[in-house]
Amino acid sequence: MAIGNKTDRRILRTKEAINRAFLEVFSEKEFDRITINDISERANVNRGTIYLHYTDKYDLLNRCIEDHLDKMISSCTLTKFIQEKVDENEAKEALKSLFNYIQENFLFFSSMLSSQKTSIFREGIQKNLTSSIQEKIDMQGINQGMDKEIIIEFTATAFVGTLEWWIINQKPHPPEYMADQVWTLFKRNNITS
Amino acid sequence: MAIGNKTDRRILRTKEAINRAFLEVFSEKEFDRITINDISERANVNRGTIYLHYTDKYDLLNRCIEDHLDKMISSCTLTKFIQEKVDENEAKEALKSLFNYIQENFLFFSSMLSSQKTSIFREGIQKNLTSSIQEKIDMQGINQGMDKEIIIEFTATAFVGTLEWWIINQKPHPPEYMADQVWTLFKRNNITS
DNA sequence: AAACGTTTGTTGTATATTGAACAAACGAGT
């Protein structure tokens, strides 16, 4: 991942097409009933081409989740809110954009959570989030003397749980509201400076 | 055109991508200012690939117009309303779907008409419509003894003019209303049975 | 169990597309 040399346009295109197609079919059919052919037809791609990039239907599922989470994280610069010297407005904006991202890709997230494979998704997002926080967390200042692992785990768990609740309950509140609420909760728990 | 043997998926995909990209860029930039690179980048296609399918920027424009008009005509089964023994409701539905098609692809049509190249587009759609009517028109019944060419020309001109007016004036009336009006006008002029 | 259609991976060859380079034409600015 994160290769410097640009990948061939064709690869990027077909992967995108496959991903999009998979998400669409996934939101319509139970995962077990999905065939590779369903996906290839929807993506307008040869069936064999899928095997060129993914070993399996399950591999495709996992990579698809990974990709989506990566995009979510990076497009939202989520980690800002956990850093030292964080600007309050900046952090709130990051949170808001995160909830917005989920809202825009609601199809994907709700499908993921409504399927039987909930745990896969949950673990995936939590793992992703955890490592993402781990890289950027600043243990100075308010976090000095604290147990890093515990902070991370606490934050990630609370956060993922909130996201899950929000998604499963069909977005009872708008992204702005959610961002405000979550931000307040983090502050109250001294998670941020 | 209308080849029996299926074309390679890649060709269809890239042509679609190029078409879409061209329309997008066309709606943002004046035609003369559009570069092949603009289109290739938007379509996520190599610049050379465009030359594989189109000789020119102008060729691309023309083919794009053709394609779109073909789709419009066929998707609307427009010719129904000019045939003998036409069912009133069926004809109105065809008209309505035509106006709906334009509304859905408003970006394209308004771009076409707002550019300096209005005449190209106008002539294109009129030629397309004319030949389409020519194939299907029934000279029996009410049209017996009439000059076929004149009927066709009259119909096509009136129709295209109305479309143009509707598009340029930013859709002052909904498709249903337009369909009703146009249908009444045709009846009044004894164009249909 | 046997027969059936469907799905799965895999393979070989054909082909469309890529990326890079090129010379030529163009347009803008000095």
Next chain:
DNA sequence: ACTCGTTTGTTCAATATACAACAAACGTTT
């Protein structure tokens, strides 16, 4: 007039994808 950056077509070898065929595994039905 001259330079500069951009756009245009064109070429080439490299590569990703298409298509078709295949045997194996699977799920259903009888």
